[in-house]
Amino acid sequence: FRADRFLKDNAFRPDTQIYFANHHAAHALAALFYTDWTQALVYTSDGIGDNVSYSMRGLKDGALECFYGDDRWLTQTLKETGLASAYGYATVACGFRMLRHEGKLTGLAAYGEPKLAGEMAAQFRFNEKTGLIETDFRNWSAMREKFLAICRGHDRETIAASIQKVAEDFTTQS
Numbered sequence: 001f002r003a004d005r006f007l008k009d010n011a012f013r014p015d016t017q018i019y020f021a022n023h024h025a026a027h028a029l030a031a032l033f034y035t036d037w038t039q040a041l042v043y044t045s046d047g048i049g050d051n052v053s054y055s056m057r058g059l060k061d062g063a064l065e066c067f068y069g070d071d072r073w074l075t076q077t078l079k080e081t082g083l084a085s086a087y088g089y090a091t092v093a094c095g096f097r098m099l100r101h102e103g104k105l106t107g108l109a110a111y112g113e114p115k116l117a118g119e120m121a122a123q124f125r126f127n128e129k130t131g132l133i134e135t136d137f138r139n140w141s142a143m144r145e146k147f148l149a150i151c152r153g154h155d156r157e158t159i160a161a162s163i164q165k166v167a168e169d170f171t172t173q174s
Contacts, residue, residue, distance in 0.1 A: 023049025024069045028057050032064075045171060046084065047099045050074055053084030054171075056131060068132065083124060083133050083170055089144050090120075090163035093151035105156075109164035112157030117165040119150050124166070126173045133170050 003018050027044040037059065045054040055069025087105070088098035096104055123146065124135050137143040151159045 022069075022071055024052065024055035025057075025064075025066070028055065028064065032059065038062075043171065044069070045167075047088060047102065048084060051076060053082055054133075068130075082135055083167055085140060085143055086120065086123065086147055087163050087167055089147035090151060090159050092144075093148050094156040094159050105160040106164060108157050108160035110161075112155070112159070112161030114161040114165035115158050116150055116154060116162035117169075120147070120162055121166045121169065123147075124170060126170060 004014070006012075006018070007014055007016055024044045024046075027046070027049075028042040031042060031044075032040070038061070040059040042057040042059060042064070043054065044057075047053065050069075050071065051073045052069045056067040057069075058065045058067065087102055091102050091105055092098050094105060094108070096102075123137070123143075124133055126132075127134050135143070137146070
């Protein structure tokens with residue numbers, strides 16, 4: 001990261017301090033700003049950030065402890081061909097851009113029936129021991145091929161409702 005170039009290209013003063021924050025920690029903290037809870041399980045989920053698609057943190061006695069999704073994962077080889085990737089491929093199947101238009105599926109989901117949810121969910125499992133959502137796809141290409149095949153011939157609303165149901169069901173199981 002070239003801090004000097006970034007500051008210049010974005011019209012910041014040269015003495016501006018730059019700080020880096022974990023992607024999912026930033027999401028978690030933003031959620032906590034609007035609560036007066038003293039204890040909570042804080043779960044974040046999105047396409048990808050800092051090499052993971054979701055995080056789990058516990059708030060207790062003013063401290064936020066990370067169970068999964070902190071900076072320890074930054075240097076790991078990305079193996080996560082997980083639920084967020086599947087959501088992205090469902091987005092592609094609907095004719096939208098992956099990692100850009102997933103929110104459109106969230107909105108469309110209310111208008112469809114989750115007819116494909118069972119077949120989509122069968123590609124994942126919840127690991128009771130680790131609390132993580134797992135899959136056996138060997139890479140992103142294999143997952144993309146499978147999810148595009150599952151979605152082929154179905155309307156956007158059905159695809160959206162199906163992947164949304166799978167995401168919600170696995171998230172609440174976590």
